[in-house]
Amino acid sequence: MNMNIGKNIILTLTGSSHGEFVCGIMKNFPKDIAVDFDLIAKDLQRRKPQAYGTPRKEDDMPVFLSGITNGKTDGGEIIFQVKNKNVRVQDYDDFCGYFRPSHADYPYYIKYGEDKLADKDTASARMFLPVVIAGCFCKMFLRQQGISVQAQVVEVGGIDYINSRSAAEELLSAIAKQGDTLGGMIKCEVTGVNAGVGEPVFDKISANLAKAVMSIPSAVSFSLGDTLNRHNLKGSEDIDTWSSDFTTKTNHCGGINAGITNGMPVVFFAGFHAVHTLHKEMTLIGEKGDLLTRQINGRHDICAVLRTPVIVESVAALTISDCML
Numbered sequence: 001m002n003m004n005i006g007k008n009i010i011l012t013l014t015g016s017s018h019g020e021f022v023c024g025i026m027k028n029f030p031k032d033i034a035v036d037f038d039l040i041a042k043d044l045q046r047r048k049p050q051a052y053g054t055p056r057k058e059d060d061m062p063v064f065l066s067g068i069t070n071g072k073t074d075g076g077e078i079i080f081q082v083k084n085k086n087v088r089v090q091d092y093d094d095f096c097g098y099f100r101p102s103h104a105d106y107p108y109y110i111k112y113g114e115d116k117l118a119d120k121d122t123a124s125a126r127m128f129l130p131v132v133i134a135g136c137f138c139k140m141f142l143r144q145q146g147i148s149v150q151a152q153v154v155e156v157g158g159i160d161y162i163n164s165r166s167a168a169e170e171l172l173s174a175i176a177k178q179g180d181t182l183g184g185m186i187k188c189e190v191t192g193v194n195a196g197v198g199e200p201v202f203d204k205i206s207a208n209l210a211k212a213v214m215s216i217p218s219a220v221s222f223s224l225g226d227t228l229n230r231h232n233l234k235g236s237e238d239i240d241t242w243s244s245d246f247t248t249k250t251n252h253c254g255g256i257n258a259g260i261t262n263g264m265p266v267v268f269f270a271g272f273h274a275v276h277t278l279h280k281e282m283t284l285i286g287e288k289g290d291l292l293t294r295q296i297n298g299r300h301d302i303c304a305v306l307r308t309p310v311i312v313e314s315v316a317a318l319t320i321s322d323c324m325l
């Protein structure tokens with residue numbers, strides 16, 4: 001099971017969502033980067049469930065075991081862990097041997113030979129909590145280079161979340177009462193990246209970003225550029241015309257040509273499907289093919305995408321830092 005991301009800066013995830021802790025190990029991170037603990041606290045808070053989130057509440061207080069000396073990174077492995085204090089394993093024991101629709105349950109059972117929470121935990125969104133912490137370190141590194149990473153929700157349930165927020169909130173309220181869930185779309189913009197970052201062919205920065213984003217739980221799409229409609233544009237509409245200072249008058253390409261940054265902001269969209277555990281009856285299938293209709297009692301988000309921007313920022317920061325080094 002691959003729990004690593006990166007080739008230069010390598011992040012390894014360990015622990016489990018319903019075990020004692022989740023943990024991250026970062027190798028080859030630059031030395032002498034001042035650690036911004038306020039940024040880490042802020043981003044972990046952004047990841048926590050708010051409205052329409054899971055009722056599971058955790059302190060999410062990281063403990064740094066190595067890699068930091070006198071408030072700066074020391075060049076060694078940065079190892080950190082976050083304890084899980086609000087675990088309810090019994091929610092999953094209740095349907096052991098039965099597979100929820102559109103979940104990791106069945107393919108994990110086929111691959112690993114038994115239906116156990118320890119395996120399925122790797123598909124949990126909580127496993128990306130260490131990614132947020134690692135992303136903060138990369139944001140600190142990028143900040144020294146004049147680079148910033150910002151993501152925001154732009155669509156929920158097909159509604160423009162920026163310009164039609166009240167309509168989106170009404171839909172969210174209605175969906176919650178129905179015991180259903182919603183997905184959405186996130187836009188991420190990375191400013192300050194110099195031209196020349198990335199490699200041709202199979203190490204394109206766009207390809208690495210796509211892989212990182214599509215590794216986030218519930219991710220279903222990655223689209224590079226400043227519009228989701230690029231595939232429908234004519235060539236004359238999609239071309240970014242030069243200015244004399246090597247910037248471009250538009251940024252339809254999202255700051256990347258042929259897999260290498262061109263100096264314009266890196267812009268992409270990431271789509272996330274609705275959470276597939278509903279707060280109403282669902283049909284499960286047992287190991288012998290018998291069907292079971294019941295309500296799942298676990299704690300799950302109604303709209304997880306609302307707290308996903310910080311995760312998108314984190315994988316973007318990790319990927320760009322990795323490519324720069």
